[in-house]
Amino acid sequence: MVLPMMILTMTKHNISVIITAAGSSTRMGGGVKKEYLPLGEGTVLSNALLPFLNALDPFCVVITCPKNRIEESRKAVMCDKRVLEKLTCKKMEIVFTEGSYTRALSVKAALEKLEQCAPQTDYVLIHDGARPFCSEAVIKNVVEPLDENTATTPAVTPTDTQKVIDENGFITEHLERSKLAAVQTPQGFHFSKLLEAHRRIAEEAATQKIAREYTDDTEIWQKYCGKVLTVAGDPSNKKITYQEDM
Numbered sequence: 369m370v371l372p373m374m375i376l377t378m379t380k381h382n383i384s385v386i387i388t389a390a391g392s393s394t395r396m397g398g399g400v401k402k403e404y405l406p407l408g409e410g411t412v413l414s415n416a417l418l419p420f421l422n423a424l425d426p427f428c429v430v431i432t433c434p435k436n437r438i439e440e441s442r443k444a445v446m447c448d449k450r451v452l453e454k455l456t457c458k459k460m461e462i463v464f465t466e467g468s469y470t471r472a473l474s475v476k477a478a479l480e481k482l483e484q485c486a487p488q489t490d491y492v493l494i495h496d497g498a499r500p501f502c503s504e505a506v507i508k509n510v511v512e513p514l515d516e517n518t519a520t521t522p523a524v525t526p527t528d529t530q531k532v533i534d535e536n537g538f539i540t541e542h543l544e545r546s547k548l549a550a551v552q553t554p555q556g557f558h559f560s561k562l563l564e565a566h567r568r569i570a571e572e573a574a575t576q577k578i579a580r581e582y583t584d585d586t587e588i589w590q591k592y593c594g595k596v597l598t599v600a601g602d603p604s605n606k607k608i609t610y611q612e613d614m
Contacts, residue, residue, distance in 0.1 A: 381490040382427035383511065384482055384559065385420045389413055389441060389497030390432040390467020390474040401434070402608050403444060403497040410448025412608060415500035417445060417462075420493070420554075421454035423504040424511075428486035429460070430478045431497070432467035472582045476566040483563060492562060494585055495554035498608045502554065509599040510556045519589045520556040522601030523549035552601045555585055558593075565592040 389403040403413040410418070413431070420426060433441035441464050445451055455461065465481040467474030475494060482489055491514050495502065510520045526548050532541035565588050573580070582588050586596045606613065 382486070382488050383424055383491045383493065384428040384430070384486055384489040385417075385424070385426045385554075386475065386478045386482065386492060386494045387413070387417055387429070387431045387497045388467070388471065388474055388478070388494065389416075390434050391471070391498075401437075401440075404440065407500055409450060411444045412500045413441065413444045413497050414448035414451050416495060416497050416502065418448070418450055418454070419502050419504050419507060420495070421451065421458070423507045425458060426460070427489055428463065428482060430463045430465060430482050430485070432465055432474045432478050435466050438464045438466065470581060471584075472566065472569055472588065475585060476563075476570055479559070479563040479566055482559070489559045491556060492559045493554040493556050496607055499553055499605060500608065501602075502552075502605050503602055506552070506600070506602050506605055507554060509601075510554050513597055513599060514556045514558075516558045516561070517594045519558075519562075519586060519594070519596045520599055521584075521586050521596055522552045522554070522605065523598040524552070524601040524603055526550050549598050550601075551584065551586065551598070552605050552607075553584070557585065557589055561593045562589060565589060568592055 403411065403416070405412050407415050417429070417431070420429070431441060431445065445462060463481060463485050465477055467477055479492070482492065493507070493510065506522050510522055513520050526545060529545060530543040530548055531539045532543065534540050562585065569582065569588055590596050
């Protein structure tokens with residue numbers, strides 16, 4: 369007997385989703401943006417979105433894209449019949465917005481778009497558009513412990529032994545693998561607090577000659593807001609970076 373899928377909810381809380389896909393895909397090569405590549409019944413981007421439509425009733429979905437490529441991003445999502453069926457069933461639309469030249473600024477743009485379109489959002493999940501293999505179980509792990517003061521991120525223990533090296537390539541420190549975590553997305557946050565943190569980061573960058581690059585939002589959250597809890601990730605929840613990842 370197949371049990372019906374359970375839709376995740378947080379009582380009296382609105383959960384929105386941001387899919388980041390504003391990067392240039394330079395490491396991928398081939399001239400085609402990796403999120404737009406065909407995969408299964410859709411594209412990399414549509415497969416990155418679909419688990420959230422299956423697992424949640426998102427209050428709003430915002431997808432970032434490169435400058436002047438909104439229509440291309442829209443086609444990469446709407447070509448997937450499964451996504452179209454879910455959107456029709458849930459009577460919702462997807463908001464597309466242009467990102468910027470860094471991940472942090474792209475996420476900030478998406479958060480500000482979310483503030484315009486869905487200001488009642490309580491929590492936001494941020495997911496890489498190049499991670500098309502996320503499971504509904506990982507989304508559940510991220511959502512359930514969320515609260516106003518604690519962010520969440522899926523993580524797995526690295527399989528390779530990790531070392532710290534100096535500028536000349538010599539090992540300077542031997543790390544204990546059991547104490548390390550390779551973090552994934554989606555990452556969950558209290559919406560208004562994360563938006564304020566991103567605005568503070570942007571203000572700091574504007575006053576510095578060299579802006580620091582933040583590779584994910586947990587670093588920004590921990591700097592300004594509070595603790596980040598790691599939850600069980602999935603080794604198959606990989607990010608597509610190179611051609612061989614396809």
